[in-house]
Amino acid sequence: MKRIRIPGLFFMLAAIMLVTACGKPAQSGESGQAGQSGQTGKTTEYLLATGGTGGTYYPLGGAIANVWNESIDGMNVTVQSTGASVENMRLLGNKETELAISINSIADDAFNGKDKFTAPIQNIRAIGVVYPEVVQIVTAKDSPIQSIKDLKGKRVSIGPAGSGTAVAAEQILGVFGMSPGDFQSFQDTFTDAADKLKDRNLDAAFAILSVPAANIADIATSKDVRILPIEGPELEELTKKHPFYTPYPIPASTYKGQEREVPTVTMQAVMYGREDLPEEVVYQLTKAMYEKQSEIAKGYAIGSQIDLQKALDGVTVPLHPGAEKFYKEKGMK
CATH class of the missing domain: 3.40.190.10 (Periplasmic binding protein-like II)
Structure with missing residues (x-):
């Protein structure tokens, strides 16, 4: 078998490189x-x-x-x-x-x-x-849904499983005396929910987003929107049970078709x-x-x-x- 000689200088350089690499292991x-x-x-x-x-x-x-x-x-x-x-x-x-x-x-x-x-x-x-997280419950302005209680029997997205939106939806619905069993419940991302709202394959959707929210503004390009209010004794019960919620008014004209200020709640991201x-x-x-x-x-x-x-x-x-x-x-x- 033919033997290959490695020049001494090359061998020394290779050895130095090996020692250096071993002396600084990746963590x-x-x-x-x-x-x-x-x-x-x-x-x-x-x-x-x-x-x-x-x-x-x-x-x-x-x-x-x-x-x-x-x-x-x-x-x-x-x-x-x-x-x-x-x-x-x-x-x-x-x-x-x-x-x-x-x-x-x-x-x-x-x-x-x-x-x-x-x-x-x-x-x-x-x-x-x-940033502040704002609860926004969205429906079409021409929908008969005027309040959270009107969601009964409707097609509603409460947010993806494992999301804060789904937890918040459950808590908010609870103080209004409702649960996901009272309507046809979906757990869409808000991107999917927005598409369904535009195509009338969904009646309402919960979202926790910044204000203004790009996806809600996008829905409003094809149809005027309504943001459902969270107010009254239900709001008081919500903030008492879950003190992380604080009142937040969405200013009028934030979205196309939203003519009045809408009371809702916010948390913190x-x-x-x-x-x-x-x-x-x-x-x-x-x-x-x-x-x-x-x-x-x-x-x-x-x-x-x-x-x-x-x-x-x-x-x-x-x-x-x-x-x-x-x-x-x-x-x-």
């Missing part, structure tokens, strides 16, 4: 739905769990991730579409994502093991409020992260999200609602130390 993270996450070399690979592609979480999460990736050295955040709040909390709990957006009430339930969560998920930490994320990394994420809000808004207009002065409103889950460090610098803690 693999947990496997998420959209791929591998964690820290690898000088690049920090994170997943951000959002919501359906037709909602607010997904495009807003994408705009935030783009700003993070552009402004933080070595940061690469990938956005994943999910069933939203309930699923996102479970993904954090299972270490299948590093970051997630959720309604504050759902995160509180997850942390304390209430309602949809049979056991506490206590590895979640708050980063800060992103909050950015959360895993407890085990490095303090300095979360500090940088928090700092960029609030100090580069105008750049986020260029990517998605709702980013304009990110407001440092409201960053801690309705936040009940403990803050991540990295976020807390930022707020202390700003004199907020």
Whole structure:
């Protein structure tokens, strides 16, 4: 057998490269739905769990991730579409994502093991409020549906399974003396629900979105819309049972056909992260999200609602130390 001689210099270089590679092993993270996450070399690979592609979480999460990736050295955040709040909390709990957006009430339930969560998920930490979540129950203006009680016997989408919308729909219907069994219930994403409303294959749909919501505005291009009010003694009962809800008036003319101000309720969409994320990394994420809000808004207009002065409103889950460090610098803690 012919033997091949390797020149001494080449052998030394190869050995040095091997030792260097072995001396800096990649720190693999947990496997998420959209791929591998964690820290690898000088690049920090994170997943951000959002919501359906037709909602607010997904495009807003994408705009935030783009700003993070552009402004933080070595940061690469990938956005994943999910069933939203309930699923996102479970993904954090299972270490299948590093970051997630959720309604504050759902995160509180997850942390304390209430309602949809049979056991506490206590590895979640708050980063800060992103924007107000507004409950909007949409029907066509020419529909006979004038109030929530008129949904009885109708075709209604209450939001995807595992979403904060579905939880809110159940809670709101409950104070009005109704349940999904009182009507033909669908669990569509709001993108699908909007298409069905336009085609008259659905009578009404629950949504928790920013105001104005692009999908509702899109429905209004083909037919005038009506937003059902949440008011009166039912509103009082709702806020007493579920104090995360606060009254919110949708201004008149927000949507085509909506001539009057509509009373409804809001909660807060909050950015959360895993407890085990490095303090300095979360500090940088928090700092960029609030100090580069105008750049986020260029990517998605709702980013304009990110407001440092409201960053801690309705936040009940403990803050991540990295976020807390930022707020202390700003004199907020």
